Amino acid sequence: MVNSVERDELGSTSLASVSLARVKRLVAAYVVVALGTLVALAVLAVAAPHLATSEAWGHAVIVAVFAIVLPVRTRAALKGSPSGLRALTIIGCVLLVVNLVEAALPGVFPAWMRVEMLVIAAMMLTLAILSIRVRRNRQPVADDQANDPR
Template identity: 35%
Template sequence: MTNTIQQSPLVAARVLVGVYAALSIATVAAIAVLQAVAPDLAGPAAWIRGTIVAATSILMLVFANQAVRGHRRALLRWRIVAAVMIVAIAVIVSIPGLIPLWMRLEQVLCGVLLIGVAALVFRRTHP
């Protein structure tokens, strides 16, 4: 069932989610390359975190596409996943030594993108 939802902030947020998804997938590819050439930069924590982030980014993109088409429940799911991922990223980057520095910086960038997404999808202009 579709409903009328103000589109422009959601479309902008969907673009940010697309960038987040592309960055997340590129990170998994980087982990694979680093595993071969510099294994100390691509340990198990990087693999686990990278895979989870890439999977949730794809899920978030599905929710974003549905929300832009007017599905209210998808907007709710999108809001929940964005909020959870922002908190998870904040926790992960705050734990010293858990993930390599390069991935910590990538996660900070992901967090910044998701804060932008949250600012757009949590606007009161959506019914």
């Protein structure tokens, strides 16, 4: 098993590994929100069909697709993959913007889904910040090793 916790010479946990642990929890919360949205839509389709619009279903399906992609990329980032970390940053930024734009569209989505979009946008802002922080903390180490004459 790969140890995903990075420690410095003194044995203390690095900021990158702490941030990645937060990313892992945040992605897990995103998966719960995405699946919860699908369940809510299924219930609303029966109980209050006017609250389960086709636009809402389209949004929920896209959110669910990313609920599959994000954990995969998170696992790669936890194993030290720069492309996994880059993917987390890009996906987080794209989902942030898309959810904010969709939430601002007048009359397209029901109010409960606008709240869900704003929650996801906040989660993705946090994801982007954490993944950028990890990338910055990893970058100097890679640069120092590349410039090391040994």
